[in-house]
Amino acid sequence: AMDTGVAQNPIKNWTAYKQELSNRMGISGKQVMSIRNKARQNPKRVVFAEGNDFKILKAVQYVTREKIAHPILLGNEEKIRMLIKENQLELGNVEIIDIFRTVTEDKRHKLAKTLYEKRKRKGMTYDEALENTYNRDYFGALMVETGEADAFISGFSRKYADTIRPALQVIGVKEDCNHIAGMYMMITKQGPIFLADTTVNMNPSSQTLVDTTLLTAREVKRFNIEPKIALLSYSNFGAFKGLGSPVRVKEAVQILHEKHPDLMVDGEMQANYALNGKLRYKRYPFNKLGDHDANTLIFPNLSSGNITYKVLQSIGTAEAIGPILMGMKKPIHILQRDSSVREIINMVAIAVVDAQSVPEE
Ligand code: ACO
Helix, strand or coil: CCCCCCCCCCCCCHHHHHHHHHHHHHHHHHHHHHHHHHHHHCCEEEEECCCCCHHHHHHHHHHHHCCCEEEEEECCHHHHHHHHHHCCCCCCCCEEECCCCCCCHHHHHHHHHHHHHHHHHHCCCHHHHHHHCCCHHHHHHHHHHCCCCCEEEECCCCCHHHHHHHHHHHCCECCCCCCCEEEEEEEECCEEEEEECCCCCCCCCHHHHHHHHHHHHHHHHHCCCCCCEEEECCCCCCCCCCCCHHHHHHHHHHHHHHHCCCCCEEEEECHHHHHCHHHHHHHCCCCCCCCCCCCEEECCCHHHHHHHHHHHHHCCCCEEEEEEEECECCCEEECCCCCCHHHHHHHHHHHHHHHHCCCCC
16 A cells, blocks of 8 residues: 555565655655665664554564664564564564563663763652663663664654653753754655754744754755755734744844854745745845745744644645654654654664764764
């Protein structure tokens, strides 16, 4: 079926199967393939929080076979082995860690100590830290933090916020940015469009919008695409005089223009003026994007960002890659519930490429 992105197992003809996948990806193929190829050049150890989920296992089979990543599965070993066997998945040698059964006391204390050191002045006791090592979101993040793995993929089966908190506590935010934020790459007929923040900051201040914009610009450049950024609102260039989100967006643009004059960014503006450069240039010739269509849209709050990407994804006008979590010190990515196998594979590739640029300690 279209949704799963992976044919029935066992896969008899791998080349034909890959071709089929690539055909299905259509216009998105180029970007997606370049990320996957980059991952393949230096595959990394990726921990999966939901090792006993069938879709995760299918994605893991693909990334193993394609040498995109070295997977480590968290979950009940017996159950995982049974799923592998029943579905004839080629995962006989996959590494599995059952956080309730196969973790040694030494290892558990080592992880608990790391967590405790980070949180002892934030009210966490050592006993709580130890207890938290039985939570797979803490366990996975701690594996990455302690260098036992390079990236962590989670979130498939539980609330986004519950997964992101342990990651924030254990891994934390990169030194040069104050916030994390989530981005989606939507592949449309006009090419890729990047949307942020789609997953994290509910009511961003103007400074949070600035941080989100800078993180997003950096991420877009990583795809070898020049970001042309519009900060969106329901108002254009100061037209709305009341209090509210247009004002915060306007302030964010002022800060960006002052501190980052090289960035092609403007706003506040409505989405049609963002995406139709000619129209924008006609009405607002002073705008810093000139007559270019924006390819990067920064939303005034989480409601608008999250709803927009889900609408685009659901009406089928765009293929979505994400949510790409930006600003974490080390690669942690949190899948949206009900991600397809293909989306999971793409997130793994992105996590591996992220891990390739994490400096060695
Ligand atoms: N960037 C960096 N650090 C942050 C951020 C952020 N955006 N938000 C919180 N933190 C830090 C806090 O400063 C705090 O640090 P400290 O404990 O070391 O002092 C730590 O993270 C935990 O903070 P909390 O106060 O426990 O967390 P908070 O209540 O602020 O929640 C969260 C953070 C979970 C990200 C919250 O903003 C949230 O729920 N966002 C919405 C998530 C969501 O539901 N997304 C939509 C669905 S996702 C999807 O569709 C795929």
